[in-house]
Amino acid sequence: xxxxxxxTPQRERxxxxxxxxxxxxxxxxxxxxxxxxxxxxxxTRAGVSRGAQLHHYPTKSTLVMAAVEHLAERRAAxxxxxxxxxxxxxxxxDRVIDMLASAFTGPLFVAALELWVAGRTDPELRDALxxxxxxxxxxxxxxxxxxxxxxERQPGVREAIQATLDLLRGLGVANLLSDDSxxxxxxxxxxxxxxxxxxxxxxx
Numbered sequence: 485x486x487x488x489x490x491x492t493p494q495r496e497r498x499x500x501x502x503x504x505x506x507x508x509x510x511x512x513x514x515x516x517x518x519x520x521x522x523x524x525x526x527x528t529r530a531g532v533s534r535g536a537q538l539h540h541y542p543t544k545s546t547l548v549m550a551a552v553e554h555l556a557e558r559r560a561a562x563x564x565x566x567x568x569x570x571x572x573x574x575x576x577x578d579r580v581i582d583m584l585a586s587a588f589t590g591p592l593f594v595a596a597l598e599l600w601v602a603g604r605t606d607p608e609l610r611d612a613l614x615x616x617x618x619x620x621x622x623x624x625x626x627x628x629x630x631x632x633x634x635x636e637r638q639p640g641v642r643e644a645i646q647a648t649l650d651l652l653r654g655l656g657v658a659n660l661l662s663d664d665s666x667x668x669x670x671x672x673x674x675x676x677x678x679x680x681x682x683x684x685x686x687x688x
Contacts, residue, residue, distance in 0.1 A: 502540050502550075504530040509551035513595035518602035523547060548599060549612050555592045556620045560627055563587060567631050577680050580631045581648070581672060588656035597660065624649060634683045644682040651675060 508530035512521040523544055527537040541547035563583055570579050587593065600617075603610040628645050629636060636642045655671065658664045 498540075501530075501532055501536060503554070505532060505537055505540065505547070506551040506554040509547055510555055510591060510595045513548065513551075513598045514591045518548075518598045521548065521598075545609055545612055548609075549616055552592070552596055552599060553616060553620075555595070556623070559587055559590075559592050560623060563627060563631070570631075574680070577632060577683070578676055580628075581652075581676055581679070583631075584628065584649075585652050585655065585668070585672060588652040589659050593656050594660070597657065621649075632683055638683075640682055644679055648675070648679060 505526060508526050509521065512526055512529060516525070521544070523537060523541070524534065526547065527534050530537070537547075541550060566583060567580065570576050596617075599609065599613055603613045625645060628634075628649060632645070634641050634645060636645070651671075655664065655668045659668065
């Protein structure tokens with residue numbers, strides 16, 4: 485009987501520790517890049533012992549994979565929560581694309597880019613990253629379809645959603661070295677109109 489109450493707080497503490505480590509990992513990736521992100525630096529930043537960190541994530545690859553996955557899930561949940569308050573009218577598409585565009589310029593995107601570039605020359609990282617990115621990509625696509633209320637059975641809709649995500653990813657890369665917001669805003673304005681004409685028929 486008496487073991488249950490002590491076990492649960494322990495599990496919660498463990499989860500809180502993991503979350504701190506994962507957040508610290510992404511911050512390190514953004515600030516220091518892949519090469520500057522070490523398990524030691526992350527443990528120090530998260531305020532946990534090396535032992536505790538290695539217990540959860542024995543290698544740098546497992547650590548950064550878990551961090552990107554954790555934050556991708558959190559970001560998707562935030563976008564869904566934000567979208568719950570969006571209007572149902574014509575301005576919905578406009579707002580949804582703006583929300584997604586900010587996701588492709590935020591810290592998580594920068595951290596993911598660090599991994600893509602490092603993975604190009606690191607086979608172990610690449611092998612871990614490819615299936616994770618495929619899953620995150622599928623989830624992002626599904627999220628966009630849901631938020632727009634798009635019907636993928638209609639001709640061209642699936643491709644238009646994919647093109648939107650590819651465009652946002654490309655604009656996110658362009659924004660990496662210098663602030664590209666003016667050009668991005670103009671381009672997105674044109675694309676929103678195109679997209680609206682493709683998915684408009686599917687709105688209820």
